[in-house]
Each structure stands twice: as C-alpha cells, then as structure tokens.
Amino acid sequence: MNDIKKTLSGWCVAGFAGIYCMMSALPLFASTVLDGQMVFKAGHASLQHWLLPVTPESPDDNQPTAARIALGKQLFFDPRLSGDSNMSCASCHHPSLGWGDALPTGRGAKSEMLARATPTVINTGYNPIQMWDGRKKTLEEQALGPITAKQEMNMDLTVLLDFLKTNTGYQQAFADAYAGQPLTPELVAKAIASYERTVISRNSDFDRWVQGDSKAMNAQQVRGFKLFVDPNKGNCSVCHSAPNFTDNGFHNLGLASFGEENPDLGRYSEKPIRMMKGAFKTPTLREITRTAPYFHDGSAKTLDAVMTHYIVGGVVKTNVSPNLKALTLTAQESADIVAFLQALESPFVEVTLPQLPLH
Numbered sequence: 346m347n348d349i350k351k352t353l354s355g356w357c358v359a360g361f362a363g364i365y366c367m368m369s370a371l372p373l374f375a376s377t378v379l380d381g382q383m384v385f386k387a388g389h390a391s392l393q394h395w396l397l398p399v400t401p402e403s404p405d406d407n408q409p410t411a412a413r414i415a416l417g418k419q420l421f422f423d424p425r426l427s428g429d430s431n432m433s434c435a436s437c438h439h440p441s442l443g444w445g446d447a448l449p450t451g452r453g454a455k456s457e458m459l460a461r462a463t464p465t466v467i468n469t470g471y472n473p474i475q476m477w478d479g480r481k482k483t484l485e486e487q488a489l490g491p492i493t494a495k496q497e498m499n500m501d502l503t504v505l506l507d508f509l510k511t512n513t514g515y516q517q518a519f520a521d522a523y524a525g526q527p528l529t530p531e532l533v534a535k536a537i538a539s540y541e542r543t544v545i546s547r548n549s550d551f552d553r554w555v556q557g558d559s560k561a562m563n564a565q566q567v568r569g570f571k572l573f574v575d576p577n578k579g580n581c582s583v584c585h586s587a588p589n590f591t592d593n594g595f596h597n598l599g600l601a602s603f604g605e606e607n608p609d610l611g612r613y614s615e616k617p618i619r620m621m622k623g624a625f626k627t628p629t630l631r632e633i634t635r636t637a638p639y640f641h642d643g644s645a646k647t648l649d650a651v652m653t654h655y656i657v658g659g660v661v662k663t664n665v666s667p668n669l670k671a672l673t674l675t676a677q678e679s680a681d682i683v684a685f686l687q688a689l690e691s692p693f694v695e696v697t698l699p700q701l702p703l704h
Contacts, residue, residue: 514702569685599659
C-alpha cells in the first residue's frame with residue numbers, strides 16, 4: 346500500500362450532481378483494495394476507488410455532443426412518443442422523484458399496474474448491463490424497450506418515425522445532432538441514451554469526504570460506512586460495491602413476493618440457471634434517499650424496512666443469494682448504516698424542461 350497515489354486534478358463541470366471537479370483516471374490498483382485495508386479517514390488514498398469517473402463511457406458511434414444531449418432531452422420529456430401521446434420517459438422517470446416514480450411498481454399504458462418497480466435513471470450510464478433482469482446491455486439498447494412495450498408506452502415505431510420525420514423542429518434537431526444519418530429507431534435511442542448519460546450523481550457528502558473534506562460526513566455516518574463494508578457486520582459492499590454502489594450482478598434477496606404463486610423469476614427468464622431464479626439486478630445506492638420504495642417489487646417503504654429485511658436474512662429462504670446472510674446488528678448499528686446511506690445524497694439540482702417542437 347506504500348505506493349498508493351492519490352491523483353486529483355482537473356477542471357470543473359456541471360451535471361445532475363451539481364458542480365464538481367474532474368477527477369483523473371482512478372489508479373489501476375484501486376480494484377484490488379480490500380475493505381479490510383481501507384483507512385477510514387477523509388481523503389485517504391485507500392478510499393479513492395469509491396470515486397466515480399467524471400462521465401460514463403459512450404459508444405464510439407454515439408459520442409456525446411451538446412446537440413445530441415439537447416435532442417435526447419426533448420425526446421425524453423415528449424409525451425408524443427407514446428401510443429396515446431400522454432406518456433413520456435419522464436412520466437416514470439421524473440427528476441423530482443429521484444428519476445423514478447415513487448410507486449411500488451410502475452404504471453404503464455392506460456395506467457396499467459406493472460410487475461416491477463421503476464428503476465432510477467441516475468448513474469445508469471455507468472452500468473454495463475441494464476434493467477432489473479439485465480436483458481439489455483446498453484442505454485441505446487434499452488431506450489426503445491419501454492417506448493414499444495404494449496404494457497408501457499405502447500408506441501408503434503412506424504408511427505413514431507412518421508411523427509418525427511414530419512415535425513420540422515425534430516427534423517432540424519436530428520440534422521444538427523446526427524448530420525447525414527437517416528432517422529431510424531436506433532437514432533432515436535442514441536439521442537435518448539446521450540441525455541440519460543448526463544443524469545449523474547457523484548457529488549454526495551460521501552464523495553466530498555473521500556476527496557478530503559473531513560466535515561462532509563459526521564461521526565455516525567463514518568461509523569455507518571465502516572459497518573457497510575464490514576463483512577462481519579453490514580456486509581453491504583459485497584453487492585453494493587465501489588464506485589457506483591452496485592456489482593451489476595443479480596441476487597435473490599428472499600423477498601416475500603418470491604413465495605407467491607408464479608413469482609417473477611427475474612434474471613432466470615434471461616439466463617435459466619437455478620441460482621438466477623428470483624434474482625434481480627443490484628441497484629445503485631447513490632441518491633437512495635430519493636428513490637423509495639425499495640426492491641424490485643417496491644415492498645419496502647423505508648430504509649429502516651430494508652435494514653430489517655436484511656437483519657432477518659430475508660423472508661423466503663429458498664434459492665437466496667449466497668451473499669445474503671442474517672445480520673448481527675444492534676439497533677444503533679442499523680441506524681448508523683441508514684445515516685451513512687443518507688450521506689449518498691447530492692444537492693438537488695433543478696431540471697429545466699425543454700421546449701418541444703410543435704410542428
């Protein structure tokens with residue numbers, strides 16, 4: 346550990362998490378730092394692997410530009426991308442609701458109740474796999490799914506393209522963003538993905554503490570972080586790992602809903618491996634205070650309820666993830682972990698609605 350280097354440098358940019366300073370690339374050894382080797386002191390080099398890169402990586406054929414992001418924002422907030430012209434991406438992924446909808450499970454076309462909770466858009470650009478069951482790899486692949494799904498936005502792609510191609514404003518916006526490229530469903534997805542990659546959280550109290558601000562987290566939150574990474578206590582980081590507080594893996598958490606008749610099998614529907622029955626993707630914990638209710642079925646209303654679930658080791662014990670173990674935590678220790686999770690919240694940033702082209 347003697348050769349650990351802390352490499353902070355760069356310029357300041359604005360994003361979902363507010364104003365923050367660009368961090369240089371994380372050192373190569375960061376992924377090898379074990380929780381037990383961390384020094385719980387603000388700014389210590391052993392903590393730097395918890396810091397996210399400034400921006401997510403984008404595909405070579407969809408590098409971000411101001412025009413692409415602006416177009417994607419228009420599409421994201423435009424209800425005319427739905428079959429009834431009354432739902433936009435933002436209807437379920439609302440900036441004021443943690444880029445979710447604050448419902449136990451989502452609502453789709455005709456207000457039909459969906460089977461799963463609406464996942465947040467926050468930091469999805471950092472994920473190598475998308476959706477609760479991981480059936481899409483990239484944001485570009487994912488973007489069209491809800492638009493065309495009959496239970497969700499229920500939009501016919503032919504109708505969508507006719508609308509965009511006959512709208513003068515969108516014609517110009519696509520020409521500015523993707524000059525010379527034909528307007529296809531894939532291009533629509535690229536634009537939406539470009540905007541979604543700007544929804545970033547990496548300026549929390551925890552981030553500032555890791556960067557060296559000793560006052561950014563209080564003593565209880567530091568204790569909570571220690572418990573969070575301790576495999577003999579919270580054991581949370583085994584799944585909610587650095588730097589985006591997710592391992593991008595799939596786990597059966599022993600939720601009560603798995604014991605119902607014909608339960609949602611989650612990842613098993615995509616990868617029919619026994620351990621994937623009832624397994625769902627680990628969500629990020631960044632901005633967790635803004636994304637209640639919790640779990641893929643929305644069954645936990647509060648973070649205290651989440652902690653209770655983990656303390657008892659789940660409800661339905663069949664096929665649970667090997668990482669899930671009943672926790673030995675006192676009430677104070679559980680409260681300390683919740684206090685730490687509150688330190689993952691960034692200052693709220695208002696999102697200005699885009700002007701949509703009428704004709």
